[in-house]
Amino acid sequence: MLVPLKWLKELVKIPSGVEVDRLREDLTGIGLAVEAVESSPDGEQVLCFEITTNRPDCLSVLGIAREAAALYRTGYRRPAFRLAEGGQPASDLAVAAVTDAALCPRYGARVVEGIRIGPSPDWLCARLEAAGVRPINNVVDATNYVMLELGQPLHAFDFDTLAGRRIIVRPAWEEETLVTLDGVERLLDPSILVIADAERAVALAGIMGGLDTEVTASTTNILLEAANFDAACIRRGSRTLALRTEASLRFEKGLDPEQVPGALDRAAAILEEIAGGRTATGIVDVYPDPREPDRIDTRVSRVNGLLGTALAGEEMAQLLARLDFGVEILAEVDGTGPGNGGAGPSNGADRLLVSVPSFRRDVTLEADVAEEVARLHGYDRIESKLPSGLLTQGGLGRWLELEERIRSVLEGLGLQETLSYSFTAPDVYDRLEIPPDHPLRSFVTVANPLAEEQRAMRTTLLPGLMNVIMHNVDRRVNTGRIFEIARTYHLKQGEPPQRGIEAVSERRNVGVACFGDPNFFELKGLISNLLAGLGVEGVEFLPARAEFMHPGRCAEARTGGHKLAVLGELHPKVLRNYDLKVGVAAAEVYLDAVFPVAVQVRRYRPLPKFPPVVRDLALIVPREIPAAAVTSAIREAGGELVSEAALFDVYEGTQLPPGTKSLAFTITYQAPDRTLTEAEVREPQERILKMIGDRFGGRLRT
Amino acid sequence: MTEQVSTYIPEQVSEVEALAKSAFDQVKTPEDLQSFRIEFLGKKGMITYLLKGLGQLPPEARREAGIRINLLRQEVEDLITLKESSLGREAEARRLEAEVIDVTLPGKGTPLGSRHPVNLVILEIKKIFVSLGFEVWEGPEIETDYYNFEALNIGRDHPARDTQDSFYITPDILLRTHTSPVQIRCMEIKAPEVPLRMVAVGKTYRRDNDATHSPMFHQVEGLVVDRGTSLAELKGTLLAFARRMFGSETRIRLRPSHFPFTEPSAEVDVSCPICGGGGCGVCKQSGWLEILGAGMVHPNVLRAGGYDPEAVNGFAFGMGVERIAMQRYAIDNMRLLFENDLRFLGQFR
């Protein structure tokens, strides 16, 4: 909100010596954030405020003046004016009725006759422009001026266009329509409150007037409206119609019904002055249920406990009085008072009975009173101290520790961590060639995304990695190794989202990708190192299938029946769908499966005391036999004495019978309690050869 | 040489000694040294010959001659050893010289990877709060309206819903707009235990996308519930955090503000770590950086978490991680954080 400094100074005395920079800092210090000081078109200083939603009273020059007066203890004054009302009572000219006082607690109107529509005088135009409002004509300008000055939106109807000279405040009828001032025809429903005349809706209550009853060049008599509406009702209406105005922005935060007559008087006086109007006597005022001021029973000790201060009751009372709160200091009643949550000292008065001014409806609780005390006392005068309570242990927790470990391992392996959006385009599942009905297609849908490519919550980290690769290849970064630790989001299959939050599950994954000219084994090396780094034991890599992977170059990492990861080279058709010219090998590691088998604290295994016997063994087996199967056969047949069977060479070629390959192993035999003899090793070695023969039809390569 | 009774002739020894010395001076190579050894210490070497002659000396001369000749032998052996090692060193030096490499060629092995700057900042923040006795919690990113809004004192028609324009899944389920729902979930589990000290870290979502806003971003949020905790302790905690995070000279400034879930509420500024408060481009000349929102937990929120606001107080604070990362690494556009250009990420090794 923009407040010209000169206007502010008409309503409050700013102490001499307080220049604009200091004023800015001081107001910011009590919660009225001055974002900038600008210059109006005619060179006046203008304060730009960012007012929090709880302070609609400060969306006006008067509201700021009140706060400044409290701050500087100088007092503020309402604008001075003279109203020459007279003649027929307004209530004889117009009738107003409200169907639901909860939605419109107060409706006030004045009738001003004999208006000459024209431009406003220069001083008024300049002031509106300084406050960021475009002048239109003297009547509209007068209402805007009063809204800026006092915070009360007003509306002027061409009185002669109101059927029956009647105002009815009521919910709109089903399918009622109204063309608003901006020329848009709006379809209404009963959730929207309207101002109607005897026949039809003539304005959207608290939001915008109607075109038919607008003040025009030929208008001579006007009905000036100032009302108070239910904040939630205006807010809903404004949202439903997607129409926000200066008026609705104020009403939807809740305004003070007590300011209605003052605003009508002020506006009428201005119209008398600048538009030659004659104001009919009195106000049409529908205000069936004036609200008593709220009273808050406030414990001094409780306020001190919340703030960590040691203010006396009298000091608090003085601070509150400066903010127009009425304060009655009550003598100590029952010694300690109910639990104060802190050992605030209580000097003298133990309780304050605080009456809240009508423009401060945001203050309803003891904690609100504490904030008023604190901000005027000064947040900077509250001391800083570390928590005095019992020590607590603190900690990351096992999940976050696991994630940090993953980062260290992958960073050490030369991977770069990426961070991509959790949402993706629904069609990536097509690009990834994921078949219909595949579980990866059970994604959670964002109903109101910013863009179509952010509609689907991702079920796999692959789309994010692919976007990163695309982005980099576009910039000629043609090779890289990347990873991301993030969640994926899944709809439990067969459950409609209406089932509620239980139908949604979040999982944790690590996505890994190598791009450029990667091969399966580069990726496999990374994944095995990662799993080893997390202390996962007994990991096996088995051939697997995934629609988006090369059918012959895809594996699953498993341990004890749990699928830990899927890894492979991406299928060429996926690369074509992405129009990617580089190769990609990618893996997804399922942390929910890794978590239970990851080992945080390792156990030491004694080192062998006796020397091993090492034998190299080259075996010829059919080409299709996986090396892992041969390795486990060696271990199985070799028994306990085999401490390691390491594959060191694979050969296929002309020196072998067609359809076979040679696998060369280094087998380490070791006993914990003795040095093995030749004879002891011969026996398992023979068992191994027999098993290779029986199981695979293989033999020793000689 | 004929068998004869030798007599000890000291001149003979001196002659051999002189010969040895002059021959030794001619030794330049390992081969020279070998010939020298043979000439004097070999089976038929001169010193060997002298030693052999000892036996034929009369006992009285043998002793003196023995001492003298053995001394000579020792001397020659020492010379040989010395020469051997000096010749070896020279040879090695020549070899090493020939083995020179271009040390400016690149090193081998995989280059170090990197962590994302946002996660670097999160890790730093987590470590600080853990050391202050806070537990780190997480919660779901897809949340219910209840946890994201209602329980935090943000009713259906609360204006604060505007500033947190949300991504909805259904009218009642949304992507969380802040990490505050984790506070409620944590309190539900811990209440009525005190003290509770927790921070929640994670991804949050709002419908914003420009140079300073991203539809997905990260927050760290903290909560303390204890008997007798206060705004003063909130200030102390945030000051301790700010000094660890931004440097020991850091000051903080609290300004009254408004959040539905705290009362009293404050915006917390941190003195600019770049200029120390004097004003610079990073802090837009103000000397302060807006980093945190904070306040005393609203009684309704404590109640929603299962605590009795008459028995305990709470304070809470929250901060946006991207903002801190941008300030810390002098990044001027938030989009850089989510584009994942490897040339950008590689700067955080």
Ligand SMILES: [Zn+2]
């Ligand atoms: Zn600075």
